[in-house]
Amino acid sequence: MGKRRRKRISCPNCKTHLKEEMNFCFNCGQENHIRRVTVKMLINDFTSTYFSFDNKLFRSLKFLLFKPSFLSLEYLNGKIEAYLRPIRLYVFISFFFFILLGVTSNGSVINNIVDTRNDKIEKVAEEQDKTLADKTTKYEQEDTLIEDIDADFEEKMKQIFSDKKEARNFFNYLQNKLPILLFAMIPVLGFILFISFYKKEYFYIDHLVFALHLQAFLFVMLSITTIIDWMFSEDVGGFAFLALLIYGFIAAKKFYKRSIISTLFRLLIVGVLHVFISIIALTTFFFVVMNSYSI
Template sequence: MSHDKIRDHIDCLNCGKIVTEKYCPNCGQDNTESRKSFHYLFTHFVEDFTHYDNAFWKTMKYLLFRPSRLTREYLAGKRKHYVAPVKLYIFISFITFFLPGVLPEIDHDNETQREVRKAEAHKYDYNYEEADSILKASTGRKIPTIGNYSSVKEYDSIQKTLPAAKKGSGIMGKFEKRVAEINEKYTTKEIIEKFKESFIHNLPKVLFLYLPLFAFSLWLFHNKKKWYYFEHGIFTLHYFSFLLLNTMLFLTVSWLLKLMGDNGFLTFLEFILTCIYLGWGFTYFFKAHRFFYGEKRYISNLKSLVLFFVNSFLITVVLLLFIIYTLLYLH
């Protein structure tokens, strides 16, 4: 942008200070004409994208394959060539949130399964027993359900036969009845798909809410004079960004494998992929923790193990509450 026309006026449009050269000495804004041509917009976009692209790919490489390197570089003040931690987390969260809606659903159902789904989808033309008979006649199996009741009618009928002490009541009673309503409305496969969609859709928000708690657990386990909460927070942002990025890549590759078909070899590849995804997600934290905090291997591994189990328990509680919420408000 070195050929942009300098404004005739010497007052900065941003802060009002006197500007004698191209850039304002007070706020740094350029003193060029504010009305731009399409050529300016296009070239400015290319330059910004190229600059961000270089920083982005370097950040992604370190984030995926160099545990804690990105955090150490950032805290050492080398920030110009990397995406800022908060922007990085928001960007990856957005892509992870956006991805399930972009990838089209792949359906490898056989004709019988499609017929059952069709029967359940038209409840006014077919009832549950008719849909059940279709599957029983062709496969000898009943329609699988989530929970113990396939419909509200079945739930109410069974509840009437139970003694008062065994009848569903309170939150659990409402929960069982809600699950029965869901079974009545959707097939098991549709419930699982809707749950997965809702889970992945909201996972970034759940992790974001858990960020301060995870950073606090790191603060508890390390020297308070040597490490500030801010530094634990940056480590947490990068680690959670890695978890989301790892999940996003897993979902994408898994979708591509499903796109190729449904056979034993591809199922085996997906199993291997799942092992790599879970294994790297587990070992990454141990490596990142040891390299970042610079402790002896056995001390770092012990702390990492305790932190892993403590946070696994806490986040499991959060996710269980989220699962209950997802089921109760499944539309």
């Protein structure tokens, strides 16, 4: 015997008008049944959502790691709900990596940069003083506003890098902003792939999906090497990038279906262009962050 329903005349979810015989909203699918929210309902909502995400995550990670380009091809072929969508997978893995980096290193990566620089603090300060003195004449010939901006910027750099604690704080601030740059660079990588592996049947979005999965794979490798470094004090960071090169070649060959020579040549173009643009982006990003940093 079916359960007795207390019907509504409109859907409480999307406000669509419903007929009496309708057991579900034809617009959004919500059940047409008035009932009080119970603890059991809340638990069911949580467990179904959590385990659904959990299953999709582990299934997606398995294919991401061991079947290069499989997730990209599946997504583009319309199999969307079986795995985490590309952007969700990337955001989750990158978020996990940066949390892991903060927890495991406790700033050790930044400390190493600062400690290396700390041995040369006096020398750097002297060189900057000399540089400022050498540029005095040049500044006097320039516009007063530009002169003030340049002088303030150099003074800020001097204050940051002449103090170990301040330098560490700045690099921590820089590290917190880095995910923004990395995310912004993915469409750039997608465009480079688009022009390097151009095919009429491939749209830009196809290359962007492939780029998201490549970046997600890199963050998984970086997470693994970070854990190894934390547990065994072994610096194996280079392994992540070596794995990316091998993985990227296999994935690109399967995804674009080109010959070995053609794939290698095009990946070389992708690598050169991406490194060149990344250097410009990183330099610009550094100065933008420096400008926004408050001492």
